[in-house]
Amino acid sequence: MASIELKSVEKWFGEVQVIKGVDLTINEGEFVIFVGPSGCGKSTLLRMIAGLEETSRGQIIIDGRDATAEPPSKRGLAMVFQSYALYPHMSVRDNVGFPLKSAGVPKEEIDAKVAEAARVLKLDPYLDRRPKDLSGGQRQRVAIGRSIVRDPTAFLFDEPLSNLDASLRVEMRYEIAKLHQTLNASMIYVTHDQVEAMTLADRIVVLEFGKIAQVGTPRELYDSPANLFVAQFIGSPKMNILPCSSNGGQYTVAGGRGGPVSGAAVHLGIRPEHIVLGAEGTGQVDGVVDVLEYLGADTFLIFDCGEAGQVTVRINGDTDLKPGDRLGLTFDPDRLHFFSADGLAI
Structure with a gap:
């Protein structure tokens, strides 16, 4: 295990700055995830930690x-x-053990480490198969096994599940969570x-245009977003953001009603x-049902x-409501x- 610390890290491609002074400490055994929209710099930051991209300024x-x-x-x-x-021409056993073979590790040690990785990842029945005979999830486990045998100080994952279908993604999320519990290793995941x-x-480290928007546990980010970007990025479906005004310690929703607030709120x-749904004229705002999404x-x-x-309102799956119904929404x-x-939480 290892701790990883980023100190004022920057990355420039010519005159374009993509990582804009990131400071972050990842503790031993911690599972940290970089998340953000496409182009925010999360994969670039991971590659800088790995050494696959040079660091323009700062320290790792x-x-x-x-x-x-x-x-x-x-x-x-x-x-x-x-x-x-x-490697398509190699068996699972040879693929997993290849990094050790390349490093000149004795065969007995390679066999022992491959066997242990196969046990952890439940690959024992597939050791003599070739990649073409495996499912997408099994291939991803082989790729992870190839990393495990090296006994690294930390694991770096770059969108490892994006090529899998929905059911396999759920299965592999479970596998990776169990792997972290078993190995207790530092992991950074994009x-x-x-x-x-x-x-x-x-x-979770939420990145926005090469900067850290917020760092915290999943619950901290969900319950206490630091700004509008985090509030709308974390959560599915996303947080509703409504325009409002404030005066004399009271807020008023645009076109609706309000209540007490401290600070000059505009959202x-x-x-x-x-x-909570109720009769029209109750709560903060009235609305007309536009679309129902049954899940x-x-x-x-x-x-x-x-x-x-x-x-958007989340309710129990069984409902008699239909498009066109008018209701009051109580927050x-x-x-x-x-x-x-300026988008910052009050």
């Missing part, structure tokens, strides 16, 4: 030593890519899927599950609330989020 400290100028082979890290990159981030991470945030256990109601805009007063004109 791995296990207490300055590794900024070290080549990837000296950093003691193992990287699992989006592409499995398996994804654009905030569901993966919420379900796997000890801490009100409320999550879909924190809204089995849950139904998402999308309301047209006039000046307040579109509001849980303990679950309101207010944001200032």
